[in-house]
Amino acid sequence: xxxxxxxxxxxxxxxxxxxxxxxxxxxxxxxxxxxxxxxxxxxxxxxxxxxxxxxxxxxxxxxxxxxxxxxxxxxxxxxxxxxxxxxxxxxxxxxxxxxxxxxxxxxxxxxxxxxxxxxxxxxxxxxxxxxxxxxxxxxxxxxxxxxxxxxxxxxxxxxxxxxxxxxxxxxxxxxxxxxxxxxxxxxxxxxxxxxxxxxxxxxxxxxxxxxxxxxxxxxxxxxxxxxxxxxxxxxxxxxxxxxxxxxxxxxxxxxxxxxxxxxxxxxxxxxxxxxxxxxxxxxxxxxxxxxxxxxxxxxxxxxxxxxxxxxxxxxxxxxxxxx
Amino acid sequence: xxxxxxxxxxxxxxxxxxxxxxxxxxxxxxxxxxxxxxxxxxxxxxxxxxxxxxxxxxxxxxxxxxxxxxxxxxxxxxxxxxxxxxxxxxxxxxxxxxxxxxxxxxxxxxxxxxxxxxxxxxxxxxxxxxxxxxxxxxxxxxxxxxxxxxxxxxxxxxxxxxxxxxxxxxxxxxxxxxxxxxxxxxxxxxxxxxxxxxxxxxxxxxxxxxxxxxxxxxxxxxxxxxxxxxxxxxxxxxxxxxxxxxxxxxxxxxxxxxxxxxxxxxxxxxxxxxxxxxxxxxxxxxxxxxxxxxxxxxxxxxxxxxxxxxxxxxxxxxxxxxx
Numbered sequence: 001x002x003x004x005x006x007x008x009x010x011x012x013x014x015x016x017x018x019x020x021x022x023x024x025x026x027x028x029x030x031x032x033x034x035x036x037x038x039x040x041x042x043x044x045x046x047x048x049x050x051x052x053x054x055x056x057x058x059x060x061x062x063x064x065x066x067x068x069x070x071x072x073x074x075x076x077x078x079x080x081x082x083x084x085x086x087x088x089x090x091x092x093x094x095x096x097x098x099x100x101x102x103x104x105x106x107x108x109x110x111x112x113x114x115x116x117x118x119x120x121x122x123x124x125x126x127x128x129x130x131x132x133x134x135x136x137x138x139x140x141x142x143x144x145x146x147x148x149x150x151x152x153x154x155x156x157x158x159x160x161x162x163x164x165x166x167x168x169x170x171x172x173x174x175x176x177x178x179x180x181x182x183x184x185x186x187x188x189x190x191x192x193x194x195x196x197x198x199x200x201x202x203x204x205x206x207x208x209x210x211x212x213x214x215x216x217x218x219x220x221x222x223x224x225x226x227x228x229x230x231x232x233x234x235x236x237x238x239x240x241x242x243x244x245x246x247x248x249x250x251x252x253x254x255x256x257x258x259x260x261x262x263x264x265x266x267x268x269x270x271x272x273x274x275x276x277x278x279x280x281x282x283x284x285x286x287x288x289x290x291x292x293x294x295x296x297x298x299x300x301x302x303x304x305x306x307x308x309x310x311x312x313x314x315x316x317x318x319x320x321x322x323x
Numbered sequence: 324x325x326x327x328x329x330x331x332x333x334x335x336x337x338x339x340x341x342x343x344x345x346x347x348x349x350x351x352x353x354x355x356x357x358x359x360x361x362x363x364x365x366x367x368x369x370x371x372x373x374x375x376x377x378x379x380x381x382x383x384x385x386x387x388x389x390x391x392x393x394x395x396x397x398x399x400x401x402x403x404x405x406x407x408x409x410x411x412x413x414x415x416x417x418x419x420x421x422x423x424x425x426x427x428x429x430x431x432x433x434x435x436x437x438x439x440x441x442x443x444x445x446x447x448x449x450x451x452x453x454x455x456x457x458x459x460x461x462x463x464x465x466x467x468x469x470x471x472x473x474x475x476x477x478x479x480x481x482x483x484x485x486x487x488x489x490x491x492x493x494x495x496x497x498x499x500x501x502x503x504x505x506x507x508x509x510x511x512x513x514x515x516x517x518x519x520x521x522x523x524x525x526x527x528x529x530x531x532x533x534x535x536x537x538x539x540x541x542x543x544x545x546x547x548x549x550x551x552x553x554x555x556x557x558x559x560x561x562x563x564x565x566x567x568x569x570x571x572x573x574x575x576x577x578x579x580x581x582x583x584x585x586x587x588x589x590x591x592x593x594x595x596x597x598x599x600x601x602x603x604x605x606x607x608x609x610x611x612x613x614x615x616x617x618x619x620x621x622x623x624x625x626x627x628x629x630x631x632x633x634x635x636x637x638x639x640x641x642x643x644x645x646x
Binding site: 028029031032083086087088104105106107109110111113114116117118120121123124125126127128129132133135136137139140143144146147148150151 | 351352354355406409410411427428429430432433434436437439440441443444446447448449450451452455456458459460462463465466467469470471473474
């Protein structure tokens with residue numbers, strides 16, 4: 001029932017969000033439009049604009065101009081995905097061929113740049129420097145998170161704090177800033193702006209950790225190859241727990257393969273199976289649960305209006321995600 | 324004498340500009356710092372911040388906080404260069420190895436993203452939405468120009484209007500916006516803001532056309548391989564004039580090689596020699612001269628203060644550039 005309420009609400013917002021995205025992208029240079037449409041039409045739940053809209057409404061902003069502002073966060077996210085696909089040399093994204101396999105890499109990078117610039121211009125048009133600061137903060141931190149992730153690749157000694165810093169930058173900040181953007185637009189008090197940001201940030205940390213747990217789920221369940229993080233050299237929470245559980249000789253072999261990037265599909269499948277059998281994916285979800293509790297606590301510092309219930313349902317949704 | 328005045332003035336501004344650049348980059352994520360320093364320390368005349376500073380002073384802004392704002396345009400420019408080097412697969416830049424040959428391509432792209440985000444954040448901190456709009460306009464148009472250039476590559480039927488649109492986007496706009504930024508910061512009148520922009524824009528168009536003429540100068544003069552634009556499939560003004568001068572059979576051979584990207588170093592050298600002998604590089608400079616006149620006219624609509632003389636000297640400098 002609760003899930004249905006959220007689903008209905010998300011579905012109801014999808015059309016105006018997509019309309020606003022179309023409008024925002026109309027002014028883009030013609031040659032990049034197919035690339036931008038490719039990434040935006042590949043799906044995505046529009047969680048970021050949804051967070052901005054919910055937060056703004058919760059804090060008393062009732063006007064429909066929120067859609068134009070909210071989609072800037074999806075544009076930033078899409079720009080990041082375009083650059084990521086080139087960086088990772090990814091073959092597919094959300095079940096579609098990755099943009100750079102359809103278009104050339106140079107155009108994909110420039111499409112990301114143009115999309116980001118357009119989003120930035122839209123935010124600037126609102127004429128409120130706090131909104132522009134929020135947007136540029138989101139951009140800076142997302143880039144910083146990805147940079148840190150790359151510089152930490154294949155390191156078996158990655159600390160939990162370093163992992164959290166990466167998750168913070170590459171995922172959580174953008175969700176936090178999406179909420180902050182809505183709160184700022186609603187002219188909320190500093191305490192409410194902070195609570196909105198804290199909600200999004202903790203939701204984002206949980207989202208990333210659940211994502212990391214799902215990386216070791218069977219491919220039939222998620223539609224993605226199992227254990228991709230192990231192959232790419234990302235020491236996520238389930239993988240750290242797995243590594244700690246190994247005996248000396250086994251761990252030495254794992255460390256060597258992980259550091260050298262020689263974990264193949266078969267080995268990744270075996271690691272994933274072992275992670276599930278030993279319950280390390282479940283353990284990671286428990287860590288995510290702690291951040292979801294922090295998110296719920298932050299939501300508790302926001303006004304008791306119907307939209308707060310939606311935010312709480314989103315926390316439930318993130319915790320229960322199975323693919 | 325005139326050149327000396329400009330040179331002295333540029334030299335005097337170089338230290339505070341570089342100091343402001345260092346300060347601005349301090350907050351960047353540590354892993355990208357070496358990449359950013361690589362591109363910023365590779366030289367560059369800092370023309371863009373210099374334009375912002377001159378325009379702001381000319382229009383009555385005397386405070387030194389202009390340096391912090393002015394360097395955002397150099398940061399945008401450097402971010403573009405970082406992405407360009409990856410896109411073009413360039414081997415060197417300003418006589419130094421290109422960033423992506425020293426660092427990995429993924430880090431270079433992300434360093435560009437982080438640099439742009441940081442510049443954006445600095446502009447937002449000034450708390451004036453017009454400045455943020457100016458910055459995002461510069462970013463959007465630069466990306467659009469580069470995208471258009473890529474989509475027009477190897478086209479022998481590129482029109483003069485299309486060429487100008489590319490030059491406008493990839494070079495001239497940023498110089499125009501650099502001037503506008505200074506004028507806005509000085510709280511200039513709309514007419515003065517427009518004149519400042521027109522000056523920079525036309526200076527930029529001339530700059531690009533002179534650059535295109537210099538592409539066919541002997542390598543000993545410029546330190547760059549001759550005729551790179553012919554090899555890369557860019558139909559610049561001297562090359563269009565050259566193509567028009569060819570007889571039917573010769574033109575067909577040129578068109579085929581240009582469209583297929585099979586112009587080699589030797590053929591490019593021969594084309595360049597012919598362009599110089601027939602004076603097409605000189606003819607391109609004459610076109611540049613017309614834009615410089617427009618730039619001077621625009622400067623004429625600005626107050627008659629010492630900085631206006633500097634702007635006029637810059638127009639002379641762009642026209643006389645030999646490497």
